[in-house]
Structures are given as structure tokens and as C-alpha cells.
Amino acid sequence: MIGGGPVAVTLDQVAEAAGVSKSTASRVLSGSSRVSDRTKRAVQSAAERLGYRPNRIASGLRTRRSNLVGLVITNLVNASFHRITEVLQQRLDERGYQVLLCVTDSDPARERRYLDMLLDHRVDGLIIVGTGDNTATVRQVSAAGIPVVNLMRSPDSAPGDSVMAADRDGAELAVRHLLDLGHRSVAFIGGPAGVDSGRDRYAGFAAALATVGLEPDPALCARGPFTVPFGAEAAMRLMGAHNPPTALYSANHEATFGVLGALVQLGVRVPEQLSLVCHEEAPWFPYWHPPITVVDNGARDLGELAAEQLLRRIDSRPDNGEPGEESVGRLIRVGSRLVVRDSTAVPRRPE
């Protein structure tokens, strides 16, 4: 038999072809130890010639490292999440780790099953955008010595480190911008208070108002689900009122789509009749008419920093079987940035 069928080439075969022992072949191919140049070349050429590919499963069994990282995420649709996922995957890959993707759809039962499964696969790390309903299981993962990084979730509610956007600051920045332009009638469309980001963005909104001695006007605040129709309805209602606001802060990515549709439908001119700021960037906002002022919550950086932090923890993990420090979870905040475009302007003088 000559040609290489489905049966893979093993280290033994390489070693034999190179006329050395398995140990030596291993040493050459996984780097590490002292080997003479002549042997090194012999093994490398044999490996090359036979088309040898190391079996990571076997290697993983021995070294107790899978080179796999679990990514448990609620969805991929939200603009931030797919951006974060891409960046994460790339950064981890650069350091030799691969991503096991698990989409929970915010279902705690699915999330739980995934966590167990990842444990079975002996992942070297876990990055999770959690539902919040499985802290016990996550703690179990953490207790098994697997570093955990939470994304967009406070470390109070879960074991491990956290990487979060500065939601409150970002919202405050956006609303301050509107106030600085001279607006005093600022509306809010955002998510429910039950979610970290929903709560924080509202808090930022309120905080900004407070700096000029205002309070949120319930008639100008719409809080509801992260959906397009909700955004559309809310915008219709707010703008159709007797005394519509001169500015609008839309806190939620999905809802923003609805808002924009509604504004087109109502024929509201932006920024002449309404100044608009949206939280979270989208690829087409810069090209919209008018280009839209946004709060960039740093999705790229979120991914970047989460990967970095996880790798740090993996590297500093004790090789022995120590119970593992149970060190306090670290919270990393990613700064938000206001990107001023043309959808915001000074309010039209009341005639």
C-alpha cells in the first residue's frame, strides 16, 4: 500500500521513517527539548514526506489541554455579538485556541446543556454571555479549574472575570451631547429595566438630564423589548404626540431600525425636526441619510479584551491540580465613544 487512504499517519510511522524513536520524533515536532540538528532535519523531512498531521485528540489526552474555548452566547444576530464573535475567534486562534460555538437563544436549559457539554470536551476556557439562570453550573465550570470570562454581565452575578461596555457612560455621553446642543425635550427609547444594559443606559440618560436640573419625563420614555416593531411603535407614539420631543436617544440596536422606519414614514426630517442618537454602531449608519450620530460601545474591544483576559487566566493557571486560588473576578470596562455625525444639530427655534 502506498497512497495515504483515510488512515492517518501517526508519530510512530514518522519516527520509523526517520530512523529514530517516537520520543525523539515527538520532541522534534513539538519543539521543546534538545535534539541534534541532523535528527531534527531527518524527522522534519519524514513528517513532511508522509504528510504527518499531529493528532490533537491524543495529544490533548496526554497534556490535559484541548486547545478549545467554549463561547456561549445568546444570539449572533445582534450587531455587537457577531462582531464580538469574529474578533474573539480571531484573537484566540492567533494564540492556538479554537472556538466551540454555542448559541443559547437565551434559553437557560440549552445554556445548561452546553455548559455540561463543554465540560465533557474539557475546554481550556469559557467565554459566556449568560442568561443569568445557571450561575451554579458556571461556578462548577470555574471550580473545575476552567477560567471563565463573562461578557456584558456583571461579575457580581457570576463567577469569573467580566468584560462590559460602559453603558451608563455611553448613554450619558450621548444625552449630554444633545443637551449641549440646546435640547431640553429629549426622548428615550430603550430596553427593559430587567437587563443590565437596559438599566445602565437609562441611568446614564437620567444622569445627563440631572446635570442640567431635569428629570426623565415619563411621557417621553418608552421601555420595551429589543424588537423592531417596538421601536417603530414607540417612535410613532412619541413623534405623533401633541408636543413632540426635539431629540431622541435610541438605546437599543434592534429598536433603532424601527425608529428609522417610523421617521421616514412620518416624514420627520432629521436633524431639522429631530436630533437622533443611537447606541451601538452599524455598518451602514455612516452612509445613511443623514449619517447617524452614534455611541460606539466598542464591540471590537469587547471581543479583544475578553480574549486577552481569558488567555491571561489560562496562562497563569497553575499546572498542578491545586484548587486554584478562587481569585476575585476582575471587571474590565470598555470605554464608549460618541461618534458625532449629521443626525444631531441645534434645535430649531420654537417659532
Added chain:
Amino acid sequence: MIGGGPVAVTLDQVAEAAGVSKSTASRVLSGSSRVSDRTKRAVQSAAERLGYRPNRIASGLRTRRSNLVGLVITNLVNASFHRITEVLQQRLDERGYQVLLCVTDSDPARERRYLDMLLDHRVDGLIIVGTGDNTATVRQVSAAGIPVVNLMRSPDSAPGDSVMAADRDGAELAVRHLLDLGHRSVAFIGGPAGVDSGRDRYAGFAAALATVGLEPDPALCARGPFTVPFGAEAAMRLMGAHNPPTALYSANHEATFGVLGALVQLGVRVPEQLSLVCHEEAPWFPYWHPPITVVDNGARDLGELAAEQLLRRIDSRPDNGEPGEESVGRLIRVGSRLVVRDSTAVPRRPE
């Protein structure tokens, strides 16, 4: 030592706790063979009590199955791709397979590295949206006995099965719709001819025109990259011309964003001045003003069928090390569907 530190419980320990041999414990926990009820219960309760989690790495080494499937994809941003990825992951998970996510960003070198890596991890299957530059490597994967399913890529250009959208038919459907409404000046904005989907959608566009004795008018056709700015520019140019079209077919998801922005900017009223059809659905199209007529290319089904086809191949794979049939790649077309909303109407009578 009592508490279970990071050191995982092994099958040996479960067996000992249950007072049986490792073999028996294995039989109980992986189902299969005849075991007495009493023993079964003993083992199960021991496993439960000790919090035993099977080590898939060890199991994979022995059984030569990793329960991992590689997903190599150009990006996650495109609406179709993240939808496809979600569905794929879910379907594969239901059958016990996990997804190793690899985003290539259309870089052949990255793609190649990923393919090698997936080979090292001994994935049980591969689903790939390929760049087209690594057919040799993909063939190698296939030759290693790993089933391959191509997504959105013709099976001519790559080994393995293919699942594709009916791009040509979908485009034809859309343009026929415009023609049926009475339009005769139909513009085309789409991707370059070098990409399967770009070529096919253009072909569908031309085919529809041919049914009423027309040919594509070069002055009404814009072909370029899959970008927002390109769509915006193209729409500006087309609609700013002396004799603008009465209908527009936008073949590409990214470009469509640009088109919509441009139309708002120009103040073009849809559908009064321009009927608009877009290829590929987006979550907010139904809520836009007006709701947008689209060709739904069946992204969900693409994911669904790709997963299904891969699982079929995995199941029917010979357990022995046979070179593996080299069976002809099968092509599965997913039907496209026209969703008529309010962005298309009969053309305004020329005054």
C-alpha cells in the same frame, strides 16, 4: 480528600465506587450492551454521586470520533451567514455534534490554516463557505474520509456536496414581478461576476428581461463590491441620470443598505417613483417605510439542509478504513421565494 477539586472524576473511580469493573461501568454509561438492572442502577447512582462527566477527549481517541464539525465561513456579518450559522449549530447540536467556528474573512491563507487545524482536531465533518483558493486542501480533507458540505459554492469547483440558494431563480422571480407590474426600465445593482451568487443573480435578471424581449441595458446595470458605499453610489448615479429607471433590483444585501440611504437622500418616493426589490431578507425590511418586497433566499433552510446533508454523510460513512467511495458530490438547491410587500407597484404613467 473529600471535595472534588479541579481533578476530574474518572470512569475508574465510578467503577470502584459502584463495585464493578471499568468495562461494566463503561457499558452502563455509554448505553449499548447487556447489563443487569441492579448493576446499571449501582453505576448510575455512583456516577451521579461523584459528579462524573465522561472525558470526550479520551473517548474520542479510542472511538476515532471527535463529535466536532468544522464550520469555515467567510464572515458572520452578512445577514444570511449569521442566520445560517445559528441554524447549523442548533441542528448539529441536536445530533450531538459541536461546531468549531472559523472565520476566514475571505483570506485563502487563513482558510488553509484552518483546514489543517481542523484536520488535526480530527473533526467528523466540514461545512465550508470557501474562498475557492484551497480546493487542493479541501480535497485532502475529503480524502481523509471527512465528509464535506459546501455552502453557496458549486460542487464543480470543490469536492463534497453542495447546498446552494436558487440565486438565478430568485432573481428571475423578482424581476418577473417587476415586469408583470408593467415596468420596462429595470435597473440592476449587484455583485461582481467573479462570484457564483453575483453571476447567477445577474443571469436571472437577464433571463427575466428576455421573456419580454428585452436585454440588460448597460447604463442601468451597476456591478461592484459587496459594500454599503458601493450601493449608495450606484443608486445615486442611476437615479440621478437623465432618464432614471422606474424599478430597481438590488441583488446584494450590503449594497441594499446603501441604496436605501441614497433613496432617502434623493427624496425618491417608493414605490411611487421607484419600485424596489431586494435580494435577501433582513429583520427590519417588513417594518420599513414602505415595507420592502424581497426575495427570501431561504437562509434558514440553507443551514438546515447543510446540517442534514452532512449528518447523512457522517452516518453513512463506512466504519472501516476504506478509501471511501469517492461518491459524486450532490447538489442541493434551496428554493427562493418572493415576498411581495409595498415597495413595488405599477409604474406611474409617463406624463
Added chain:
DNA sequence: CCACTCTGTGGGATCGATTGCACAGCACCG
């Protein structure tokens, strides 16, 4: 009562790598 089948269980090889330990050979030093 013997041969035979069938059920349930254990022993131990095996998957393919990594790695601790031993050791041969050589150089160097006092």
C-alpha cells in the same frame, strides 16, 4: 448427565501522543 447456548462481567490491549527516567558517549577538570 453432558454438550451447548446465552447472559453478565472482568481483564487487558488499544487509540496516539507526551514525558520522566535511565543511560551512553563525550568533554572537562583537578
Added chain:
DNA sequence: CGGTGCTGTGCAATCGATCCCACAGAGTGG
């Protein structure tokens, strides 16, 4: 010249499961 240290290599144990084979004991038929 004997001891010491260093380099390069091989042997064999090991990771944690699966599964082939052997075998004990119960049941069955002639």
C-alpha cells in the same frame, strides 16, 4: 585516571475511555 556534568536518545508508563475476548454460571435439550 576517576569523577562530574552535559548532550542526545530510547524505553516504557501514562492520559481515560472503548471494546475484543475469555469465562463463570444459569438455563435448555437430548
